[in-house]
Amino acid sequence: MASSRTLVLAVLISFLSCYAPVPSLASSDGFLKCLSAAIPKQLLYTQSSPSFTSVLVSSIRNPRLFTPTTVRPLVIVTPTNASHVQAAVVCGRQNDVRIRVRSGGHDYEGLSYRSVRPEVFAVVDLVNLRSVSVDQKTATAWVDSGATLGELYYAISKASKQLGFPAGLCPTVGVGGHFSGGGFGMLLRKYGVAIDNVLDATLVDAKGRLLDKQAMGADVFWAIRGGGGESFGIVLSWKVKLVPVPPTVTMFSVPKSVNEGAVDILTKWQEVAPALPDDLFIRVVIQKQVADFQSMYLGTCDTLLPLMSSRFPELGFNRSHCKEMSWIQSVPYIYLGSTATVEDILNRTTSLDTFNKATSDYVRQSIPKDVWVQIFAWLAKPNAGLMITDPYGGKISSIPESATAFPHRGGVLFNIQYMNFWSAATDGSAQTKWLKDFYAFMGPYVSKNPRQAYVNYRDLDLGENVIVGNVSSYQAGKVWGEKYYKGNFQRLAMAKGQVDPSDYFRNEQSIPPLAASK
Template sequence: VASGLNATDSFLVCLIGAGVPPRLLQTPASPSYSATLLSSLRNLRYVTSDIQRPVAIVAATEPAHAQAAVRCGRRHGVRVRARSGGHDYEGLSYASLDPRERFAVLDLAAFRDVRVDSARAEAWAGSGATLGEVYYAVAAASRVLAFPAGICPTVGVGGHLSGGGFGTLMRRYGLAADNVIDAVLVDADGRLLNRTTMGEDLFWAIRGGGGESFGVILSWKLRLVRVPETVTVFTVRRSINQSASQLITKWQAIAPALPSDLILRVAVRSQPARFEALFLGRCSRLLEHMRAHFPDLGVTQSDCEEISWIQSTVYFAFYSSSKPLELLLDRSGETPRYVKAKSDYVQEPIPRHVWERTWSWLEKPEAGLLILDPYGGRMGSISPSATPFPHRKGNLYNLQYYSYWFENGTAALEKRMSWVRGLYEEMEPYVSKNPRTGYVNYRDLDLGTNELEDNVTSYARARIWGEKYFKGNFERLAAVKAMADPDDFFRNEQSIPPLPAAK
């Protein structure tokens, strides 16, 4: 390393020495730095001037570049934050709350190959692929194969799979992470490992424990699942005077107990509430289920649309099944916005009078929306320790509080944030307790952030937020961290700390 260079310069010199082409490296002085930084960013709350930005962006195109980023980063005191789709709710893949933090973004957007082996019902997907790209590639290879993951097509594979990942097929097939059978990872020593060479503990940790604590996952081998050529979707809307509160109250016990090839979720942004369903079969059979289990919802044949599974992904993402499938390949996504979200797990139905009161929250001008995703089915039959994601049997549904807005400035920010936080506080008596749990992929820094002790993330402090996401799996995650990254190189505001030796 040339003398007189600062850490960032030394890092860059090291990368170039390791064969990373300079055109893949950007610093704040580079003309395209801001455009690259903003390219997949989804939350404008993390682009303000008081937020620490990366000292460099490494737009890796080969595994060796990612390995060099880790090795050079360790050597020169520049941490690495992997970014796949950039959808982290708290911006942790590209921003830091700590003004002293010196980190580089390792941008994986170029790792987006999806290779499908339909005969084996398997696929390899790069971390930088979007869910839409995975769905499109799978459907192009077969009409009866699918992959169970989230609804938003621009979400990145890397963050989504490493944090769990649920969507419309979860009641039949579980999480995206439940359907990962191998992965390629760069570890804290810059080695390239697969499932066999990383070992089962590390492979366990990256399927739901959040990838950012353990290494950089470059690609994932997926088990594809079977779907019929024709599936059925519907959306019915019910307002307060169409018994919306009563229907939501009943829905809480009914939806998690429906047959596993049917998901019925609810989204509420003021009136009317939307009841959205996907059934892995024809309309006639779906109507039989609805009549048997939830006649009050009043679903009729005219509500049904019989389409292919891939059209159903377009339907849930864009509210229409007739839009072109190629929309799934559009990586630009929605207009940039400010976002705040929180989540809960509901284990007992929330009483009707609470839902009636909730309308006054939903009708405020600054209101966001509530999304209720029912569990049960396959989600209830997987052991809570099979992966780090512990929210299995006993959880009726995930309740997400989601607010987004476009106006800049503190007034808008404070109003929206206090809406989300206020409603979350009001729901406390009715949701999971000891701890009050949440979903790591709906990242929420209000649950707690890390502190350092002797330059290592404090285990005691991290438990506060960690057990909310991972319950009893948190300690095992910390033990894996102590083995895989004892120096705590891969860290952020909510990374898993190494388990202290004395524990």
């Protein structure tokens, strides 16, 4: 016999499948009662719960977004299975309470756990949905959205030393948000972005239905791969194709100051890096007067040395720079430093001592040498931040822009991430002004019409949704949407119109619904 919770859930899903919800004032009491009937109370944290604040803060990665005036959720739901997520959606629809979804909490604007405008909403925190199941024979894995990249990489390495996965550098990033935006890291030139290697997914839609790839349809499956989080439903898990990695990879970090020729080397790098063999990835972290060339090579130092000597001699690379290790050892080495262990990538905690703000650009034509001189002048200013440049080319650029919702492909030389940091003791106005002014300075030298940006480096300064008739405006959404998605934005809006026409899943930069013309 079905449990009472299952029966309640089935009735509510049936109700919402037949009738569109009528907009009304949020019924907080009704919502909480509905949740309590379907979800164990120990998985619910209301604002009056003793643990509410600690659970909310547990995955906040940027304390800039958690202040006394931050709009808090009505309740945090920490589901342990799909039915709990379905119940949260059904109860939310019935009581006009929207839901925001958090996996790792790294959203640069905190939209997974806060609302910019006053709103009654709940957070579904996927922290308890974090299993990883690796099938070594088929070189595939199912990973829950609440798992971190570190947990995914660790599970893969335990199953096989010959397999890896092409996703981001930071091990505390949640799989759900990262995959939803595309997800690139140091294997992007060899294997593309994370969503280029997604085979299937499970999604809870706005009606509370649990859908796989076939049930959600080709357009929605296309949309969730790069179309950003919290627009089409709640992706609970992803089936991914694992990729072969050699027994030895070679890492290096070669810092060059302006006095050591950093300007000339960067001018050369931007042309060389996207054209190197796919096994070699060289990104640059530029701060103050130093450019740090950081690399992963899928092979040994002996084979890397002649390659660097012939293709990029300007860097002055030599054997002393080589650090050979396994692929899984490279994960902590890149992000946590040379003393970190593989087990350290399982640590989900991060420091809350530093505030930050970021934005991004794409470069399609080489930046002139004299402009690099000016860039270093900007980075030498008081209160300056840093810029991180990731080269494209190879696999990421060979896939058509329309193949996934992530559109930044052929013709891109490199991506830029601009970041600035400050302590809680300062108000950050000088740092954010520097970031805004530097971004304006870079305008002539980056992509145009639209000026492109990466959705996983979310920036609300690019634009926010406008609600018209209780639905996000498509025209207003185009202002920011075409920067993230280029020509894919309209198709994303049409997919949204299919799966969530009433715009239940929304935030300040979610995809607006667009009905297909008839």
